[in-house]
Amino acid sequence: MSQTEPLTVVIACGGTGGHLFPGIAVAQELKRKGHRPILLISMKSVDAQASNKYEDLEFRPVEAIAMPRLASLKTFGFxxxxxxxxxxxxxxxxxxxxxxxxxxxxxxxxxxVRAGYGLGLRTYVHDSNALPGKANRLTARWCDAVLLGVQEASHYFPKSECMVTGTPVRAELARSVNVVFAREAFGLDTIRPVVLSMGGSQGAKQLNTHVLEAARRDASVQYLLLAGTADYERVQKMAADLPHVKVLPFCSDMASAYAAADGVICRSGASSLTELAALGKAALLVPYPFAADDHQMHNARVYAAHGAARVNGQETLSPEVILSFVHEIVLNREAREEMESAARALSSDDAAQKIAHVLEHSTLS
Incomplete structure (x- = not known):
């Protein structure tokens, strides 16, 4: 197939922002190159909410459910x-x-992917995590190649051809945003440092509570707290007397949210980590404890090993841990810049281009 011949590429993503946003990044790159990307997303509200931003892309919802434990009675329904x-x-x-x-x-x-394999199409799966999930390991059986976010995941696919592409970041995050304008947009003081806290697409009640308690004890920094839709009202009420805390249910302008922040407190899904690396942000990672195979902890440890983040399990998270991060990293310019530099070193700025190239040519070379 010639390099210039347009392709119709179906990208199956969704269910969480960690799958949806990298898929959108690949679709944006494919469209830029003259191809037709079509994104298959789940019927979850988080997918519909996020996809509404991208009117130039074609989305189609499909029914899908999470894979249950093999011994579960839910297996037959699955x-x-x-x-x-x-x-x-x-x-x-x-x-x-x-x-x-x-x-x-x-x-x-x-x-x-299984349907594409049965129709004789070229098929691929991308895995962002250091510890791939069971669904991806199964899906890999019907793929021409497995595309990986990090090299550490390759040995989980011993029978597959693996290519390390990195994990794509949405194009809008690459735009330059002035820190003063970003803080003004969120109603924050333009001088005082800012910590961005986010618990993922569904929020995180315990994480939100600890951040609020830390903010109540020490007003050295401002907090931009993305509470999640389900926890927004509770958090908003708790923060009513904290003028240095800005609470939002979610954020549709993450480029500005990151630009406003001197440090980030978040989960360690692969997509979030990729964004931290691309933007060079110091972070306190609190892995989601119920993620399949505890893969978020595996992701976090990779970043911690490179000095690109601090890691703390949710079970031992406390206001003291958060304030330690604030004072030892966020407010310590030398330590913060060292962590920011380590994060940038893990970035794959051309991941979307690499994946698009594979889809066009079946190889990275």
Whole structure:
């Protein structure tokens, strides 16, 4: 296939921002190069909410559910829905005359990739994590190659061709945002340092509470707290008497949120870590303790090993831990810049371009 021939690429992503946003980044790059990307997303509200921002991209929802434990009574329902979604994906792939299928990982990727394999299409799966999930390890059986965010994941796919591409970052995060304008946009003081706290697409009640308690004890920094829709009202009430805390349910302008921040407190999903690296942000990572196979802790340890972040498990998180990060890293210019530099060293600025190249040519070379 010639390099200039347009492709129709179906990208299966969604379910969480960690799968959706890298998929969007690849779609943006493919569209820039003249191809037709079509993104298959789940029917979860988080996907619909996020995808509404990208009117120039084509989204299609498909039914998908998380893979249960093998011994669970839910297995039969899962298999039935899996077959139903696989048939739906076959119809979509035929309808759009797909050339390539790319799964961005997780439960949304398995049926489209399997359907593409059955139709004789080129198929790929991307895994962002240091410890790949079971769904991706299964999906890899029907892929021409596995694309990886980090080299550490390669030995989990011993029978697959693996290519390390890095994890893509949405194009809008690459735009330069003035820190003063960013802070003004969120109603923050333009001089006092800012810590951005976010618990992922669904928020994190315990994390939010500890951040508020830290803010109540010490007003050395301001906090931009993305509480999550479900926890927003509770957090907003708790922060009513804290003028140095700005609470939002979610943020549609993450480029400005990152620009405003001198430090970040967040989960350690692969997509969040990739954004921290791309933007060079010092971070306190609090891995989501219920992630499959505890993969967020594995991700966090990779960054900690490079000096790119501090890591603290949720079970031992406290206001004291947060304030230690604030005073020893955020307010310590030398330590903060050292961590920022270590984070940037882990960045893969051209990940979307590398993935697009593979989809066009089947190789990174």
């Amino acid at each position: 298999v039935w829905k899996l077959v139903r979604t696989w048939r739906s994906c076959r119809r979509i792939l035929r309808e759009v005359k797909a050339d390539v299928v790319l799964g961005m990982g997780g439960f949304t990727s398995l049926p489209p």
